Structure formats: structure tokens, C-alpha cells
Amino acid sequence: MAPPLVSVPMKKKKKPSLVLTLSAAGLLIGAGTLAYWLLSQRQISSGDLLVGANIIPGDALFAVSLTTDPQQWQKLRQFGTKETQVELDKNLVELRDRFLTNNGYDFQKDIAPWVGNDVTIAILAPAIVSKAAPKPVTTNEDPASDQQSMVMVLPVKNQEIAKSIFAQPKTLKQGKWIDRIYQGIAIKQSEGQAGENFSAALLDGRFLVITDSPKATERAIDAYKNQTSLATTGGFADNFPKIANVQPFGQFYVNVPTAAKIAAASPNRPLPAQVLAQLQNNQGLAGTMTLEAEGIRFQGVSWLNPNSQRVLAVENKAGQMQSRLPAETLMMLSGGNLQRLWGDYVLTSQGNPLSPIAPEQLRGGIKSLTTLDLDKDLLSWMKGEFSLSVIPSSPKAGSPDNFRSGLVFMVQGSDRNSAEASIKQLDDVMRNQYQFQVQSAKVAGQPVVNWVSPYGTLTATHGWLDGDVAFLVVGAPITDKIVPKPNNTLASTLPFQQTVPNEPNPTNGQFFLDVERTVKNFPIPTVISNQQTLLDATRSIGMTSAVSDNRSNLYDIFIALKKVNNTTPLPSPESDKSNSVK
Secondary structure (H helix, E strand, O other): OOOOOOOOOOOOOOOOOHHHHHHHHHHHHHHHHHHHHHHOOOOOOHHHOOOOOOOOEOOEEEEEEEEOOHHHHHHHHOEOOHHHHHHHHHHHHHHHHHHOHHHOOOHHHHHOOOEOOEEEEEEEOOOOOOOOOOOOOOOOOOOOOOOOEEEEEEEEOOHHHHHHHHHOOOOOOOOEEEEEEEOOEEEEEEEOOOOOOOEEEEEOOOEEEEEOOHHHHHHHHHHHHHOOEHHHOOOHHHHHHHHOOOOOOEEEEEEHHHHHHHHHHOOOOOOOHHHHHHHOOEEEEEEEEEEEOOEEEEEEEEEEOOOOOOOOOOOOOEOOHHHOOEOOOOEEEEEOOHHHHHHHHHHHHOOOOOOOOOHHHHHHHHHHHHOOOHHHHHHHHOOOOEEEEEEEOOOOOOOOOOOOEEEEEEEEOOOHHHHHHHHHHHHHHHHHOOOOEEEEEEEOOEEEEEEEOOOOOEEEEEEEEOOOEEEEEEEOOOHHHOOOOOOOEHHHOHHHHHHOOOOOOOEOEEEEEEHHHHHHHOOOOOOOOOHHHHHHOEEEEEEEEEEEEOOEEEEEEEEEEOEOOOOOOOOOOOOOOOOOOO
């Protein structure tokens, strides 16, 4: 979510603006890299796994576990602003009324006395049936079995109360409860009720399983008895404990290959066969959410399919770029090896219509604009740590305020001779093809090269730091903020230290965004609904990632949030007449 640069008004030219192209490419690479990091990728006890992992079918599409501790929910409601509290309360009331109030239940009276510390809700993928061989319908078949269904697992801490609740459920407003047996397990299911029909089973007195489909209940019982649950899915038991937490607010799991199959079967936007094959290399994405004093922390892990031929390079060599940037830096995205990251991105994005930017388009654009080959002339020597940052300018008296910030790209080179040859070629293109003035200059006694547009505005500056770190500044003339190395660095600031996680360490990449200052000084394009409300509630965002082993990645994300001084109680069913049972 990097703030957009304010470009210099220029006269129309026959050739596209290289400066704007470089700026856009830099921002796209940054956003794409962050998205890729987030989405691409012992003997244990049941306490290390998602609650109900031994009951949820292994092919579940998605599962989320949430705490039942009212103090944690109250703590969550203290974060943000009055506006975000209203939005959160609205969603909480809707969930409460859908599953409890509208069915005659009150959480504190009917559920809290017997339920465990966490409950889990899972979404089961629909059965993908071949058109050539339609599935026969049996007398007990759920007509909606080919649709996504829900499974809710409630661990039992007081068996007597839970058995009483199960034996004598609340009377339905419409329809009736019927009893049946499946694999020796007693099931109660509603029949004749308009809208949602629920089915429930008590497994060994330890778990109450509630679903919105009789078939889903059978699938959960099968998974529990036959040990085909989420707990036995490839890589789950090995990786989920890496993010286990003693008292999490919530945990989640996403089945990547199952999600890919559903997307491929969608008539609206089917995935190409090559994209589906690539996604089959990925197995799961899981995370833990915890509430801290100043915000919310997400610890995540992604892992490859155990049978995949693809492996990850265990290389964590990032963590120095924030010490080269000034304290006022608004955004920084860093990584450990740009060449390797690009290679991984190409592997997973080739032909993928959902990729932020197509690799072939970026290669072609750079080739046509600069005559340079992205892989051979540039990335071949970019094997070290890199960063993409936004630094605000300090307007000087009498100078035009054409840019409010500078986009700064830094990369540690592995071969300076090759790098200088490519950079010289780029200087020649700027001079001969775009009629820029290419001027040698010095900043704080260090040599740099300025590209000055035909209209006399300083457009870009490049040079070297510490002998092997190449930099390019596009936009505002802020080179004097990084040359020489600043005394007050981004790494030394409290917002960075309090937002960007220290773990995992060593790291292969970090991200920092000062949301408060960015929103205050730059227009942010709308990407999601209620975006401004969410931005107003956020102070800063930080992330640290690392390659855990040759098949998994770890992520630690912290969102520093504002707080509501006076929180009001959650509206009760009695006082909230609009949602009360009539």
C-alpha cells in the first residue's frame, strides 16, 4: 500500500515517460512481491493443532478457530475507532443472532457453562461430480450436498451439561428435530425448517459437532473415525505447531490445492491448466492471531505439498536496508535476494491471470524502453538484499514542489563490473533516446549521476553506497537523505521497532508502512470497501518473513492500532430490537 508519487506535469512526447514507467514498475513489483510472500507459500499433542483438527475432513477448504473468552472479545472491541467498533459490533450481532438468538439460545446462559476455550468453524468444499456419471440420490441424501457446507466444532469442558443440551434441544419455530444413527453416533437434525437446517452430533462426549447439512455431519464422523481429518493432511501436523500460541484470539487454515480446484471448476473465471498445476505444489497457509497491548499480531506459515518436486532455497540474508534509510521513511519493502525472488515469482506466475503483473509484460516493457534484458543485464548481478522505499521530501525555499516524495530502490550487487556496464548502457539510453541530460555530480563528497529532463527538472539520481549497494532515486531529490548514511535511521525509530517484528531471525524480508503519516500526506486509491475507516484506525503495519526449511515459509505481521477510549457493551438481544426474535 505504498503512497503514490505525484508526478511532474510534462508536455506530451512521442515516447512514453520512462520516469513514470519506472515508478509504476517499482510500485507494482513491491506490491506483487508482498502479495507473493503472503500467498505463495515432532511428535505433537492435539493442543498444538487447530481445535477440532481431528474432526474436520482433510479436504476442508477453510477453517477458523475463535476464542470463547469474553475478555478477549472485549479487548478486540477496544482497538480502532468508534466507526470500526460500530462495524465490528454489527458483524458480531449478526453472527450471534444467526446461530444463537434466532434459535432460542443465549451464549452466557446456554453455551458458556460447558463449551471449551475455542470453537472452530470449517467450510467444506462441494463434491465435484462428473457430468458423465451423476451421483445417485439416496433417501438420506442432502439435496444441497454439492454446495459448500459448514462444520462447527465445539469442544466440551462439562459433559453433563453438554449431554443435557444435546438430549433436549430448544423447540424449533418451524419443523421438528429427528433422531438417527450413523456409524454408531447419535445425530439430531432439524426437518421442515424454512431456511437453514442444522444437524448435530456429540462425539465421545468431547466434541459437539454442528453442521448445516446432514451429509457434512457424516463426513465429519467419517474423518474422526477413519483418521482422514485435517490433522492427517500432508504437512499440516508438521507446520501448524510452528505458529501455535498459548492463548490465541483466533487461528485459521486455507487448503490451497482445494481452493485452486474450485477456482478451476468455476464457469465464470476458470484457472488455466498450467496455473492449476503450479498451485498443486502449494499445500497450506495457516495463521494465528493474538491481541497485544498496542495492536494485533498475525503469525503465519505456508508450506508446499509433501509430494511436490519444488523445494525452497533456505536463504535468509535480509535485515540491513532499514539501517541505510532515514527516520522519516514512510514505507519500506525489503528482501534477501532479488534474482531468486524474481525466479520464484516467474515460476508461480507464468500464465497466471491473477498475478499482479505478468513477468513477460515487465520483461517486454523494460526491453522496449531501455533495450536492456531484465534477466541478463540487470537481475544477473542483483543477488543480494534489496529494498523499495518511499521517502518524503523536504521542500526547499524557491524550489518547485514537483514531487512530494521519492521512490528509492537499493540492491546489493554481486558483480560491480557487470552492474556498472548495465548502468552505463542505461545512461546512454537516457541521453540518446530520451534527450535527458546525464550529469556527474557529488552528494556529500560521493559521486552520483543525475538524469535531468529536457525541461530542467531533476528526475532521477543513481550511485553506490558502501561500494556494493546500487541505488536509484526517482521523483523528489532526496539523495542527500541517504548519502551519506543517515545518523537517524529508520531502524532506530520507535514506530519501526514497535511495529516490525524481530522474529523470525534471520530473515529474508521485511515490510514497514507508517499508515498515519502516509494517509495524512498522500491520497490513497480505494482498493476495498470501508478502506478509509480501516486506515483511520491503523497506526502502522510491519512484517518479517523467513524461509523455515526447504518446504515452508514463516511470517510475522503486526498491525499497530488506535484505541477507543470508552467502549460500550455489545448490544444485547433484548435491547437490539431490530435483531431480536419476534
